[in-house]
Amino acid sequence: MDTRTTSTALAAVAGLLLAVPATATADLATADLAAGAAGTTGGAGGATVTATSQADLERYARAAEPYVIRLDRAITVTPLGREIPVTSNKTIVGAGTRGEVVGGGFFLGAGTSNVIIRNLTVRDTRVASDDPDDKDFDYDGIQLDTADRVWIDHNRVMRMNDGLIDSRKDTTNLTVSWNVLAEGNKAFGIGWTDNTTARITIHHNWIHDTNSRNPSTDNVAYAHLYNNYLQHVRGYGNYSRGNTKMVLENSYFDTVKDPYYRDDTAQLRQSGSVVVNSSGKQQTGGSAFTPSSFYAYTLDRAADVPAIVRAHAGPQADIGL
Structure with a gap:
C-alpha cells in the first residue's frame, strides 16, 4: 500500500481489527466481506446530501437513516462550542478543502457506530482569556463517548477550547x-474508563x-501508533x-518534551x-502485542x-468531490 495516496481505515471483523483500503473518491471504507462482517462504511447506501447551514448539518447528522453529508463551505456553529x-451510519466529508466547521465540533454518544468524519477543518472554539488551561469549557473538536467503528481521516482540527479529539468511555475500533x-x-x-x-x-x-495528550492513551487493550509526526x-x-x-x-519527534513513556502498569514497545x-523520557517496557497479527500495514521510513x-495530512483537494 502506498500511504502517500491511500488511507487505511480499520474495522471490527470477527472480533479483530482489519485493514481496509479506501479510495479518495469513494468517501467511505469497505471491509473485506469474506471475513464475515461489514466494516466502517459510514453513510454508504444512503443519500448524498450537501449541508449549507448548521440546521442542515444537524438534521442530517442526527437522522435515523444513513447519509453521506458533504460540506462545501464554512459553517459557523452557534452557540460557541456546540x-x-x-x-x-453517517459520513461527514468536506468537498475538497472547502468544508469547515467553525466555532463548534462533533459528538458521538453511546451506541453510535459506523461513522466517518473526513476531510474537514474543525476550528476555533478557544476561549483563551477566560479559560487559559482549558478547564472550564468542554469545547472539543470531536468527542466520542462509547462509540464503535469510527474513522477520523484527513481532517484539520485546531484551536479548540479543550481536546482536539477526545476518545472516551470505551470507544473502540x-x-x-x-x-x-x-x-x-x-x-x-x-x-x-476503568x-x-x-x-x-x-x-x-x-x-x-x-x-498535553499527544495522545494520552489510558486503558486501551491495543493501541497501534505509527508514522506520526x-x-x-x-x-x-x-x-x-x-x-x-x-x-x-517509525514515528518522528521534533522538539518534543518526553517523546514517549509509560506507567509502570502499562506496556510500550517502540521500534x-x-x-x-x-x-526527557524515552521509556519502553513489555512486549505489548503484534499488530500484523491483526491486520496488514506498510510502514514508511521514520x-x-x-x-x-x-x-x-489534512484536507485534500481530491477528496469529497
Whole structure:
C-alpha cells in the first residue's frame, strides 16, 4: 500500500481489527466481506446530501437513516462550542478543502457506530482569556463517548477550547489517520474508563504546537501508533497509561518534551522512531502485542515521515468531490 495516496481505515471483523483500503473518491471504507462482517462504511447506501447551514448539518447528522453529508463551505456553529450530535451510519466529508466547521465540533454518544468524519477543518472554539488551561469549557473538536467503528481521516482540527479529539468511555475500533492536530492545549485524550477493551490505530498524523495528550492513551487493550509526526510539543508526547498495551513504530519527534513513556502498569514497545531536538523520557517496557497479527500495514521510513505527512495530512483537494 502506498500511504502517500491511500488511507487505511480499520474495522471490527470477527472480533479483530482489519485493514481496509479506501479510495479518495469513494468517501467511505469497505471491509473485506469474506471475513464475515461489514466494516466502517459510514453513510454508504444512503443519500448524498450537501449541508449549507448548521440546521442542515444537524438534521442530517442526527437522522435515523444513513447519509453521506458533504460540506462545501464554512459553517459557523452557534452557540460557541456546540458539539453537533452524530448518529450511526453517517459520513461527514468536506468537498475538497472547502468544508469547515467553525466555532463548534462533533459528538458521538453511546451506541453510535459506523461513522466517518473526513476531510474537514474543525476550528476555533478557544476561549483563551477566560479559560487559559482549558478547564472550564468542554469545547472539543470531536468527542466520542462509547462509540464503535469510527474513522477520523484527513481532517484539520485546531484551536479548540479543550481536546482536539477526545476518545472516551470505551470507544473502540477507532482509526485516526492523516489528520493535522494543531495549536491546542490538549491534542488527543483517550480513556475516561476503568475498562481495558478499546482498540485504536493512530497513523500518519501531524501533531504540532500542542501541550498535553499527544495522545494520552489510558486503558486501551491495543493501541497501534505509527508514522506520526510530533513537532513543537511542550508537555509530553505519546503516553501509555493504565493497562494500555501500546506499539509505537517509525514515528518522528521534533522538539518534543518526553517523546514517549509509560506507567509502570502499562506496556510500550517502540521500534524505528526518530527523535531530534527533544529532551526527557524515552521509556519502553513489555512486549505489548503484534499488530500484523491483526491486520496488514506498510510502514514508511521514520526519516521520511515529516515530508510525507506535511504533504498529505489534512484536507485534500481530491477528496469529497
